Amino acid sequence: MAEPASIRVVVTEADFDLGAETAHLEAGGDTGAVVTFTGRVRDTGGALRRMVIEHYPGMTERALTEIAEEACRRWQLTGATIHHRHGTLVPGDRIMMVATASRHREAAFAAASFLMDYLKSRAPFWKKEETEDGAEWVAAREADEAALDRWNA
Amino acid sequence: MAEPASIRVVVTEADFDLGAETAHLEAGGDTGAVVTFTGRVRDTGGALRRMVIEHYPGMTERALTEIAEEACRRWQLTGATIHHRHGTLVPGDRIMMVATASRHREAAFAAASFLMDYLKSRAPFWKKEETEDGAEWVAAREADEAALDRWNA
Amino acid sequence: MKVQVLYFAWLRERIGRGREIVETEAATVAELVAELRAREERYDLAFSDMTAIRCAVDQALAPVETPLEGVREVAFFPPMTGG
């Protein structure tokens, strides 16, 4: 039998080290493929001053862990990591990352994409963008909600 | 108009730094999403002693650059990186990585998956595995060739 | 019974607080919302379009029809925008 996948969920104001997180995931002997996704605050034409990310402490960690566990049920993963920041960020800052490890690339790609789709619409984070014209809560994209459908076909 | 995507292709015996490569790709102001894939020598039950990767100098760099350029034509990428090692590796060593950067996650995921599928079957690398029972060239997987079909539907 | 009620993002801003203890006899989350709306205008305005609001019961997403019996924590917030 394969070892159970190692799940790691971190919610913090601090930045992360993608190389170190990936090296950690690679450590299992049966890992042949690691896929990562990194989200970053875009500098939308210089208009954005800062982004504030609010979350729901307690539920956030629970939701992210459930999403990671679901990914491990759907694919044969050796590990899955989610690291999401909250607090105040500026353009260029990293917002979050997911990483998935598996024997082969297909499972790692599918699982990373799945984690992102679910995290976008099912984990309790809210982004507020501040420009010189004021502050505004980011609206949810319909495309993000629709993206979940492909995992339930 | 968007700036042209920055393409980076490296073929070397040396290992790479995933965090540094990703940070390099993130540097563009319009990059919101970076997806990476890392391939690694699996420790298949302790049987594998080493893996030797042969390649076709000249054609390799050309093929990888063409694959990256094709990805930039198909998706709106801000950057694409391919780093592939050759020479002698041992279990646990990293073999290669691709990274793609874009405004949104969908393009970055699709392009990284595309790069991997094409690289597997169209870039001139050959793997030889050495166990205590001898050495054997890795056979191409039919699934890898079939994976190209989905990009030409 | 006493329920801890939490508000996030623009819902928190409109209501003017992030959390409060609510004494209620509501049978469901929907009834709790009706009670809150009847209480003050800022609640009434904040909850005026329930299609723009999501709900979590004891830290798990749940529909507004969910019974409140035995529930400790209810949270209201707009659709999530993480990632």
Place this chain on the structure above:
Amino acid sequence: MKVQVLYFAWLRERIGRGREIVETEAATVAELVAELRAREERYDLAFSDMTAIRCAVDQALAPVETPLEGVREVAFFPPMTGG
């Protein structure tokens, strides 16, 4: 004409060399393969199953029907296994 011919992976091992300059009048890659096979048994064996062999002409993948006119470099190798 003179063409540089390269062999990789098990094809290189079976033929016993990685590259050579071949003097040929072959019109296509397929004709070049026929000439090589006629030359020595190790070539004949190495090229006995062309479905297991891929070909590059001037460093780009190409079918064996490709004309040799003006070509500087032809490479033969098994299906690729990178990544």
